[in-house]
Amino acid sequence: MGKGKFLVFGAIASLGLAACGGGGGNGGGGTTTAKPDKVQIAAEGPFTGDEASIGAGALQAIKLAVKDFNNKGGVHGTPVTLVPWDDQHSAQTAQTLQAQGISDPTVLGIVGPMNSGVVLGSIQGLQAASPPLPFVSESASNVKVTDSGNSVAHRVNARDDAQGPADGKFLIDQGAKKVEVMDARSDYSTALADATQKYLSDHNIPFQRDAAKAGQTDFSTIIQKVKSFGADWVYFADEGPETAPFVTQLKQAGLTIGQNINFLGTDGEEDPSIISKSQGAYDGAYATNITADPAGVSSAASYVTEFKNEYGADSISKAGPFYGSAYEATQVLLQAINNSPVKNGKISRNDVISHLASDTFSTIFGSVKFDAKGDVQGGGIYVYQAKGSDMVVVKQVSG
Amino acid sequence: MEYFLQNFPQQLVNGLETGSLYALIALGYTLIYGILEMLNFAHGDVFMVGGFLAAGVTALLVHGGVSFIPGSLLVLLMMAFAMGGTGILGVAIERVAYRPLRNANRLAPLITAIGVSLFLESVVQVFVSPAPVGLPTNAFVTQAVLRFGSVETPLTGVLLFAVSIFLMVALDLFVFRTRFGSAMRATAQDREAATFMGIDVDRVIMVTFFAASALAGMGGVLYGLRFATVNFFMGYLLGIKAFTAAVIGGIGNLRGAMLGGLLLGVLESLAGGFISTEFQDAFAFLALIVVLLIRPQGLFGQPLGDRA
Numbered sequence: 001m002g003k004g005k006f007l008v009f010g011a012i013a014s015l016g017l018a019a020c021g022g023g024g025g026n027g028g029g030g031t032t033t034a035k036p037d038k039v040q041i042a043a044e045g046p047f048t049g050d051e052a053s054i055g056a057g058a059l060q061a062i063k064l065a066v067k068d069f070n071n072k073g074g075v076h077g078t079p080v081t082l083v084p085w086d087d088q089h090s091a092q093t094a095q096t097l098q099a100q101g102i103s104d105p106t107v108l109g110i111v112g113p114m115n116s117g118v119v120l121g122s123i124q125g126l127q128a129a130s131p132p133l134p135f136v137s138e139s140a141s142n143v144k145v146t147d148s149g150n151s152v153a154h155r156v157n158a159r160d161d162a163q164g165p166a167d168g169k170f171l172i173d174q175g176a177k178k179v180e181v182m183d184a185r186s187d188y189s190t191a192l193a194d195a196t197q198k199y200l201s202d203h204n205i206p207f208q209r210d211a212a213k214a215g216q217t218d219f220s221t222i223i224q225k226v227k228s229f230g231a232d233w234v235y236f237a238d239e240g241p242e243t244a245p246f247v248t249q250l251k252q253a254g255l256t257i258g259q260n261i262n263f264l265g266t267d268g269e270e271d272p273s274i275i276s277k278s279q280g281a282y283d284g285a286y287a288t289n290i291t292a293d294p295a296g297v298s299s300a301a302s303y304v305t306e307f308k309n310e311y312g313a314d315s316i317s318k319a320g321p322f323y324g325s326a327y328e329a330t331q332v333l334l335q336a337i338n339n340s341p342v343k344n345g346k347i348s349r350n351d352v353i354s355h356l357a358s359d360t361f362s363t364i365f366g367s368v369k370f371d372a373k374g375d376v377q378g379g380g381i382y383v384y385q386a387k388g389s390d391m392v393v394v395k396q397v398s399g
Numbered sequence: 400m401e402y403f404l405q406n407f408p409q410q411l412v413n414g415l416e417t418g419s420l421y422a423l424i425a426l427g428y429t430l431i432y433g434i435l436e437m438l439n440f441a442h443g444d445v446f447m448v449g450g451f452l453a454a455g456v457t458a459l460l461v462h463g464g465v466s467f468i469p470g471s472l473l474v475l476l477m478m479a480f481a482m483g484g485t486g487i488l489g490v491a492i493e494r495v496a497y498r499p500l501r502n503a504n505r506l507a508p509l510i511t512a513i514g515v516s517l518f519l520e521s522v523v524q525v526f527v528s529p530a531p532v533g534l535p536t537n538a539f540v541t542q543a544v545l546r547f548g549s550v551e552t553p554l555t556g557v558l559l560f561a562v563s564i565f566l567m568v569a570l571d572l573f574v575f576r577t578r579f580g581s582a583m584r585a586t587a588q589d590r591e592a593a594t595f596m597g598i599d600v601d602r603v604i605m606v607t608f609f610a611a612s613a614l615a616g617m618g619g620v621l622y623g624l625r626f627a628t629v630n631f632f633m634g635y636l637l638g639i640k641a642f643t644a645a646v647i648g649g650i651g652n653l654r655g656a657m658l659g660g661l662l663l664g665v666l667e668s669l670a671g672g673f674i675s676t677e678f679q680d681a682f683a684f685l686a687l688i689v690v691l692l693i694r695p696q697g698l699f700g701q702p703l704g705d706r707a
Contacts, residue, residue, distance in 0.1 A: 049529045049530070220556075221679065241530075244533070252544055253551065277533040
């Protein structure tokens, strides 16, 4: 085949594929009815891969939220279909998955993405879609997620510029004299560590800044620097996978958490599996989380019972830090869809976006209303501590 | 200056340990390049499989409740199993993926190697675990920490260094002091002439792949013992660093690979400890660029086949 013919063939083939993709969602009647023909929402997050410990539990929560909503009648009688998108903590995978949803107009919103880096890497595509595809994240904390002025962006968790100062204040209140600030070179961790470092520096606490990288297991260089600096607290902003080897090696180097060093981690490190992966070296470590633990909030108590009934008695300990906020985010999205008008059996994403912006939603954590940027006012930061084989809420702080 | 002097010995020791791991894997790269003049990009993933084989052995024996096996025996079992397993894997890869391309153009085996690498990573990710797998090392390896003055390092780190050096010396003796080693060097120098000399080239290549892969497998075990964790992606960065070390030392040169690895480890550790941990990886590749600019054949740039 000559080069020219190949190009023409390729062009025709891609046009054909695009037509198939676009036409997929256009089923359904043209009669005016108050019942939509088909309603789908997507759940996006790292359900497998290195961050499955935060993603798997969130997916369970989202599935439960959809099930509960459908049991109450769904959207005017139509049950909601949930489409799971496993982005494996990769913005590229996310974009591929989102492209499927973008071209299907019955996909009305996304619960997620969970990772700041994935959101920032894919938000342009979501906003530029026609119509734009809104999302409600349960865990993305980088300030740029909502500062960028995109109407699709919403989140129910707190932001780095609240968590950073809150973490810094916790460290100072605990008596920290010298803090080793570490991040893991990601959109989430670097921004958060920067925010905390700024708070420490504004309050004249000496600090030393170091960076690990995703997948790192050999921390001998950094640990030597920690010892040389004489830090009494280590603050490690990380999404989770690097923490277990790090604290293991801290202990090997003679720094035992709770005895001659203290440790404060962040959201992804509020994870009981780190205790077993570090073979106990993590015991006594603290971690802050940008969302509430349903077990500690009275209005969410029945949710916790329901979760255990659905997934087993020990499911809570494996559900990760976001099984509460994921349920909350799904409630918000589904209520916004439910409030949107049905025209010719279809709901428009533009209407969902305007209802997300204007309505007040009722969730397991109380009522939720987004500000102009897509953030929730009054997000608190919760401090957990590793005790035995669990992470236990010890305090609530704010910056 | 005082900071430097205080911390230099420790960072040096850290670097030597990391470097010995790089050297072990770099040896595999260089061996295969020397014989076949191809870069086996799947080599880092063979190391990764070795780590998982070791983790599998511990999972079976420690969690399976076979607790009467003494720790040292368990470690030996891990090593034997991992080295044997990866050796066979290496031979299988050569037979299936590289041998058919032995006379194809130079690019084909390279691309195949990348394919094999992705394949191995995916198989482990899907069928074993996408998340890091922990090894319960506390249960069977002493967590003792050795201290010399201000320098301290866990026993598993010293083990990593010592076993690596031992294997490197053993390989060196094998290649330079035995008859089969001569056959390997002859094949590396000129494959066609070697067949005229009556050398079974296919067998030499098979043994080379076995040895290189077994070394990588041992690297996986030592890594698992030292860091108590393995994950499906760990071969990638380590493979690139080891390849860098092999090139710095002079690709195709055994002693170059060993020294290149140690040098790279030390350089990274010192750069991370005294300049910036953020750019630690970047320094490794900066070193590669500098060496290639100044001395493109590498520090010891003579191929395996030449009599040095």
